[in-house]
Amino acid sequence: MSAGPIEYAPENDVVVAAPSRTMGRLAGLLAAAVVLALMVGMSLAIGARNIPLADVFSSLLMPQQTADSETIFALRMPRTLLGLLAGVGFALSGALMQALTRNPLADPGILGINAGAAFAMVVAIGIFGIVYPLSLIWFSFAGTGLAAVAVYAAAMGGRSGATPLRLTLAGVAIGSVLRGLTSALIFLDPNTFDHMLNWEVGSLAIAGYDSLIVTAPFIALGAVIGLIAAPALTVIALGDDQARALGAGLAGTRAMVVVAVMLLTGAATAAAGPLGFIGLMVPYAARWIAGNDQRWIFAYTLVLAPILLLGADIIGRLSMRPAEIQVGIVTAFVGAPVLIWLVRSRKVSAL
Numbered sequence: 001m002s003a004g005p006i007e008y009a010p011e012n013d014v015v016v017a018a019p020s021r022t023m024g025r026l027a028g029l030l031a032a033a034v035v036l037a038l039m040v041g042m043s044l045a046i047g048a049r050n051i052p053l054a055d056v057f058s059s060l061l062m063p064q065q066t067a068d069s070e071t072i073f074a075l076r077m078p079r080t081l082l083g084l085l086a087g088v089g090f091a092l093s094g095a096l097m098q099a100l101t102r103n104p105l106a107d108p109g110i111l112g113i114n115a116g117a118a119f120a121m122v123v124a125i126g127i128f129g130i131v132y133p134l135s136l137i138w139f140s141f142a143g144t145g146l147a148a149v150a151v152y153a154a155a156m157g158g159r160s161g162a163t164p165l166r167l168t169l170a171g172v173a174i175g176s177v178l179r180g181l182t183s184a185l186i187f188l189d190p191n192t193f194d195h196m197l198n199w200e201v202g203s204l205a206i207a208g209y210d211s212l213i214v215t216a217p218f219i220a221l222g223a224v225i226g227l228i229a230a231p232a233l234t235v236i237a238l239g240d241d242q243a244r245a246l247g248a249g250l251a252g253t254r255a256m257v258v259v260a261v262m263l264l265t266g267a268a269t270a271a272a273g274p275l276g277f278i279g280l281m282v283p284y285a286a287r288w289i290a291g292n293d294q295r296w297i298f299a300y301t302l303v304l305a306p307i308l309l310l311g312a313d314i315i316g317r318l319s320m321r322p323a324e325i326q327v328g329i330v331t332a333f334v335g336a337p338v339l340i341w342l343v344r345s346r347k348v349s350a351l
Contacts, residue, residue, distance in 0.1 A: 021291075025289075025290055025291075025296050028289055028290070028300070029299060029300060029303060032300065032303040032304055032307065033303055035307055036303055036306055036307050039306070039307050039310045039311060039314075040080055040084075040306075040310065041053050041056055041057070042310075042314055043076065043079070043080040043083065043310045043313065043314060044056045044060075044072050044076045044077065044080055046314055046317055046318065047071070047075075047076060047317055048317075048321060048322040049071070051068050051071065051072065055068055056068075056072060059072050059073075060072075078207045078208055078209055078211075078212055079204045079205055079207055079313070080204075080310065081207070081212055082204045082207035082211075082212060082215075082271055082272055083204050083306055083309045083310040083313055083327075084306045084310075085212065085215055085216055085219050085267075085268065085271065086204070086268045086271060086272040086275065086278075086309060087278060087282075087305035087306035087307075087308065087309035087310070088219060088223060088264075088268075088301075088302055088305055088306065089219045089222070089264040089265065089267055089268025090108055090109075090114070090264070090265065090268050090275055090278035090279045090305065090309075091278050091279050091282035091283060091301045091302075091304070091305030091308075092222070092223055092226050092260075092264055092279075092298065092301050092302065092305070093108050093113075093222070093226075093260070093261045093264040093265045093268075093279055094106065094107045094108060094278065094279020094280055094282065094283050095226075095279070095282070095283035095286065095294075095297055095298055095301045096226050096229070096233070096257045096260055096261055096264075097111070097257075097261060097279070098283050099233040099234075099236070099237065099257075099294050099297070100233065100236070100253075100254060100257045101164060101167065102164070102237065103164035103167060103168070104164075104284065104342065105164060105168045105280070105339075105342060106164070106167070106168075106279075106280075107276070107277065107278075107279040107280035108261070108265045108269075108276075108279045109175070109274065109275070109276030109277055109278075109279065109280070110168060110171055110172060110175070110276070110277075110280060110339070111147075111148075111151055111167065111168070111170075111171030111175065112147050112150075112151055112170075112171040112172070112173075112174040112175025112176075112178060113144050113147050113148055113151070113171075113175075113261070113265050114144070114265055114268075114269045114274040114275070114276070115147060115174075115175040115176075115178040115179045115182070115274055116143040116144055116145075116146055116147020116148070116150070116174075116175075116178055117140040117141075117143040117144045117147070117265060117266050117269035117270065117274065118140075118143070118178070118179070118182050118200065118269055118273065118274040119143055119147075119178045119179075119181055119182045120139040120140060120142050120143025120144075120146070121136050121139050121140050121143065121269075121270060122182050122185045122186060122193070122196070123139070123185070124136055124139040125192065125193065125196070126185050126189060126192055126193065133210060133211050133214040133215075133270065134214050136270055137214055137215070137218065137266065137267060137270045140266040140267070140269055140270040141262050141263070141266035141267075143266070144261070144262045144265050144266040144269070145262050147174065147175075147178065148258070148261070148262075150174050151167065151170045151171045151174050152167070152170075154170035154173070154174060155167045155169075155170040179274075182200065183200065186200060198273075198326055199272075199273040200273055200274070201273060201326045201328040201329060202272060202273040202274060202275040202276070202326060202327055202328020202329075202331070203272065203273055203326045203327055203328060204272060204309070204313050204327050205324075205326075206272075206273075207271060207272070211271050212271070214270075214271075215267045215268070215270065215271040218263045218264075218266070218267035219263070219264055219267045219268060221263055222259075222260045222261075222262075222263030222264035222267070223260075223264065223302070225256050225259055225260040225263070226256075226257070226260040226264070226298060227295075227298055228256065229253050229256045229257055229260065230294040230295045230297075230298050231294070231295060232248045232249065232252075232253040233253065233257070233294040234292070234293055234294040234295065235248040236248055236250065236253060237292065237294070272327075273328060274328075275309075275327070275328050275331055276328070276331060276332055276335060277331050277332060277334070277335020277336070277338065277339065278305060278308065278309060278331060278335075280335060280338065280339060280342075281308065281334070281335055281338050282301050282304050282305045282308055283297060283301055284338070284342070285300075285304055286298075286300035286301045286304055308331075309327065309331070312327050312330040312331050312334065313327040313330070315330050316329070316330045
């Protein structure tokens, strides 16, 4: 099998890379980090009223009691930090799912997992009257887990079992039902859910520091668990039999991945809404750049995901100034053609 960008058999990719390959990957990662730093600066500078980058850096180094400084720290800083956290949450969970299932179409949005988190949060608000972020996030975790179980159970029917294609179809179907129920609950009681209309689409403009403080530890913990599982996932990509022969702990690795995906997707959805396609596009780009070693894929994912999400948010701000387009609409506009291209590709069609 060739080492194409969306294949999972790394027999043509050396796990212990040659020095030249490692240096190339490090150089690419450094370049991506520079782009991310620039994107953070642009996110703090661009809005209904632009602030020069020099003034942004000056405010960060020496905060002052000025209108620009207030705009940066009160409005744009939490939005930018949420872009960093949510990008990592959605993209790394997608990379973990793709590595574990060997399914290049696995994504929290496509498989309906973040739709489950969104539905559980709406139920918590509408039925139980819960509005505090630290309480809501637990409902998000529960919805994530239940949606994952439902998708896997639906895909298991038939002789072939839960193939990548069946998982994708089941996820699309269950996710559509859950999104429909979520929208129905929101519009049945618009007064209760008025503040959630932007959240349901997916937005970075709804974050405050309280929400970030609640969300950040869970995303950080999920990222740590996922990175710990990365070496074993590289071996598992060879197939279950070879992974056992090489001493990989399949059950333990799968349990770690499930926990990490629940933490990452649940926390990111609770903070930014059910953003789609981030977990599909970013791991694919990381694999195209870095090869099939999951350690490098995850490293690139951690940097590329915030670049994509902050870039989409900036595009949304510039598109209809002084109004803006929510970032979830921008990512869907970009991600849908990518999904169609992947589905039509010969390698995915053979799944």
